[in-house]
Amino acid sequence: MPRFSVIVPAYKVQAYLHESLHSVLRQSFTDLELIAVDDCSPDASGEVIDEVAAADPRVRAVHLTENVGLGRARNAGIEHATGDYLIFLDADDTLTPGALAAVADRLKETGSPDVLLYDYARTYWTGEAVRNQHAAQLTEEGDAPFQLTDRPGLLKLLMVVWNKACRREFIEREGFRFPPGYYEDTPWTYPVLMAAETIATLDRVCVHYRQRRQGNILGTTSRKHFDVFDQYDRVFAFLDARPELDRWRPVLFRRMVDHYANVFGNRDRLPRRSRPEFLRRARAQYRRYHVPGPRGRPRNQVRQGLVRFGAHRTYRALRLARTAARRLDAAARSVRRAVRARLLRLHYLVQLRLPVRAGRAVFSAYGGRGYGCNPGAVEEKLRELAPHIRTAWIADPAHHHTVPTGTRRITPGSAAYWTALARSKYLVTNADFDPRLRKRRSQVFVQTQAGTPLKHMGLDLQERPAAARGTDFGALLARVDTWDYVLSANRHSTLVWERVFPGAYTTLEYGAPRNDRFQRASSQDVARIRESLGIPKGSVAILYAPTHRDYLRAQHRPLDLERLLRALGPRFTVLTRAHHVYGAPLTDSDTARLVDVSDHPSVESLCLASDVLVTDYSSLMFDYANLDRPIVVHTDDREVYEAARGTYFDVREFPPGAVARGEEELIDIFATGHWRGSRSAQLRAAFRDRFCGHDDGRAAERVVRHVFLGQGAGLPSVVPLADRRPVPAAPAGEQVPEQYQGEAAPRPHEHT
The missing domain is CATH 3.40.50.11820 (CDP-glycerol glycerophosphotransferase, N-terminal domain)
Structure with a gap:
């Protein structure tokens, strides 16, 4: 019995299906079955599923003889599932690297709850990824597992099925299945959360929710959007059968009203002539399920009024008024900015004359x-x-x-x-x-x-x-x-x-x-920085700092850092630092030994705290070499990078240390100790001799004396490389891990 049954229904998604399925199969956590359901798709989705199934025995291909829709296609997947937990993934979305391992770890930590909720990020064709705005609801602080009454804020999350792992035994016991029609997630997710006896959360982005430019079902204009009424009928029918859950009626009523207003307010969904009919149906539902409760913010009151009274024209007039007000405000801001810019320009011209x-x-x-x-x-x-x-x-x-x-x-x-x-x-x-x-x-x-x-x-x-x-x-x-x-x-x-x-x-x-700081810092400074970063004593700290890719809009993520840590064992910690041109970290993991330091104000402090640098084409390698600590170069895309950006020399031919051409080689370099062996030290010595000749700790002094004090002669002479003593990699008292003692251990001068 596998831990996870990942169910992926597919209909007219041939362009995205390979990426989606492989995002599951390439997870570092492998105890899974992938159930890919071809919902009688007219494109090549079924063929893609068969190809993937032929190459991996964990894949089960299910071909339906007629198109039944997303919900019932998921039901077909459930019928074939044998895993402990059900995980649903839409065929145009992807799992993030290490997602299933994080889910498995969290399930173990929280005692195998009925439902585990995790986070997602919307990904756009531009490469931008935007995390869920209600991510704070997924905090892991406090007791776990819990019930929905303990954390009602979870109902603010997007009510979809693919941000949850559900225990299969719980789903089968309660008899949960997806209904036909649009918005099929609604009568699944609300009942599942309300019925669950144990719930846990994982504050980690596990799904990339693709925002397609075209082809999204909910973005099409169709009367099928009227299905939303039937789906809420099913939700309230569930409550009618469970009097003990009656406390949730006010919340679900408000969510229903808000959902109807959203559907109506999105002008791309309903055919124009059907809009009055939609409001009549919404008004009937409002009266049928109305529960007194707080009125909420003014914006929500307007939306509730739209559904309660069916006041289409009034609502439209209010929207037009708000739009006009926003445009006037934007115009006023534009005028203020223009006036301010002219005044500042005039101010600058005046200052230039002083x-x-x-x-x-x-x-x-x-x-x-x-x-x-x-x-x-x-x-x-x-x-x-x-x-x-x-x-x-x-x-x-x-x-x-x-x-x-x-x-x-x-x-x-x-x-x-x-x-x-x-x-x-x-x-x-x-x-x-x-x-x-x-x-x-x-x-x-x-x-x-x-x-x-x-x-x-x-x-x-x-x-x-x-x-x-x-x-x-x-x-x-x-x-x-x-x-x-x-x-x-x-x-x-x-x-x-x-x-x-x-x-x-x-x-x-x-x-x-x-780089002056590398020669001036003390072992006490190193110990203090390591402690502030949470690096355990005796741990080998790897600073992973790749450069950006001009030819990519999204961040280049060549390494599964969680897999790297699992392969290397508990004595290693990874400090991961994204290039400053990116706004997102290199990993969404919350693993204690994987620390995101992208926002740390001082890269020099990070260098001092680490024992080894792993980078690709970043200029940081030239600075780090001054510390005389190991450097490993990871060049998985050398040819592409050379073609797009170009380099002044082939770093593989004249490297500062060991060179890895892929993830497996990188793991091998650390596992065997070559990262800090004698050959690595020889390469680093040649690299330092060529590029670190002037970095003796007094560069800033020479600049200040020459430029600001006019002392062109008599500047501090450069200290030869052989006479420098860069700060050691770890404070006194910490020992070299046992697996690196012996032949692979560093030369004596490496930490002097």
């Missing part, structure tokens, strides 16, 4: 994100060595808390922003300021860059349209002409910057200021 302030410096990183990177390291050293120069940091308000208290915080686009750009002597950034910036002759612009370049940059993107994405190269060169200094960490960077950003600036090959 004297430049020699004792002022303004900084920014990544276009207004937070305090950090090379500009942050320079700003910190400037306050130490030149306290007479007042500093300001430009950041969005959400990142103001990252800015040190001794530094003025400035919001982009504000009057203070334009004043700072117009009158500060020094302008320092790793990206760009506003393109309308007019650099004055007496101002000094320092472009720090954001790392050593591996992927193509600047003018080299002219032949890479997928990466350039409409870049105006003329405007790019105009910005380059404002630069006075460009920071470089090594000779490779110097040669690249001067070719792809040609200009009259001076290159300062002083090292990367943000």
Whole structure:
């Protein structure tokens, strides 16, 4: 008997069915059966099911002789199910990686409840994924399992069947089956939740709910939408047969009214001539099932009035009035924005006529994100060595808390922003300021860059349209002409910057200021950071930090990180960090040993906390090499990445450590200890020799003394690599895990 019976009904979904079925079969949790039901589909869906079934014995193909609709197709799947739990998945949706393992773990933790609810995210053709807005209802805090009376807020969730795992014995005992018609989930999900004696929740996105541009059943115009009345008749008939559940009538009544208003308010669903009839039916249902209760918010009162009185024309007039009000408000906001923009522009022009302030410096990183990177390291050293120069940091308000208290915080686009750009002597950034910036002759612009370049940059993107994405190269060169200094960490960077950003600036090959911290940090600092991140003592912390893919809108997710952790065992912890261009983490897991650090303000702190870096083409590998800790390169899409973005050298030919071309190789590298073996150390030594020559912990000091204090001569000399002592990977007292002692253990100098 398998743990899960995953039931996937299919009708006219041939374009999506392969992806849906494989999202189940490729789960790391394999104790399952997949029941794919061909609802007499006129396209190739049945053939796809047969192909998949022939390749995997866990798949059972069920072919119906006539089209019976989604609900009864699911019933056919239930009749063939033998698993402990029933999981339903629509054939155009997918399970997220590791979803079934998370569901299985949560079921075990909560004592095999009747129903487990988990979360979903809507996915769009653009690649955007938006999590359910009521996800807070799925919190795992408090007692579990429980009954619906303990957590009535669960009824706010979308009433669908595919966000639940239902114990098959419970379903069979209660005799639950899907009715025919549209909205078949309604008379299933409400009764299931009300009848369940034990319920649990899983606060994890397990389903990607595809938002199709066309072809969605509920988005079609049809009288079939009148089925919603029959479905609620079935819900209230269930209550009539269960007097002990009468407490739920007011809630279900309000949900019914809201549902009717939604169907009516969506103008794509009902044929125009049937709309008055729909309201008459809705009004009859309102009177039949009406239960006194709270009136709710004004918007809900209007919707209830529509259903209660059938006031179609009044409702339409109110909607038109609200639409007109919104448009007037939008127009007023547009006028206010235009006036504000003109006033700010005038303010900037006035500031440009006032004297430049020699004792002022303004900084920014990544276009207004937070305090950090090379500009942050320079700003910190400037306050130490030149306290007479007042500093300001430009950041969005959400990142103001990252800015040190001794530094003025400035919001982009504000009057203070334009004043700072117009009158500060020094302008320092790793990206760009506003393109309308007019650099004055007496101002000094320092472009720090954001790392050593591996992927193509600047003018080299002219032949890479997928990466350039409409870049105006003329405007790019105009910005380059404002630069006075460009920071470089090594000779490779110097040669690249001067070719792809040609200009009259001076290159300062002083090292990367943000890497100074690696030479200054102590073992106590490492211990403190690890503790703040929840890394257990003795655990091997892997920092997984891939770069973004210019040719993909969605985030590249090549690794099943939960599977990786299961393969490596309990001594490993993974810190996963998504590239800053993405808004979503690399994983939705809540596994304790899989920590999402995408929002952590300091990547340098994450490097210090980790024992090894796993990356692909990210410039972080050049910084991390300064720590003299193992690096593993994972290049599963080398050919595609090279074609789309291009690199300055093949990292597989000159790597900083072991190279994995896929997930299995990566697991093998860690399982055998090669990630920290002698060959890895040899590769890292050559890599450090080529790219880390100037990162001795005093790069920011050299920049400040040269640019801000005018000390062109007598700058701190560079400490040779052999004489540097980067902070150890783990605080004193922690031992190397037993499986890595012996031949695969690191060389003595790796942690010195």
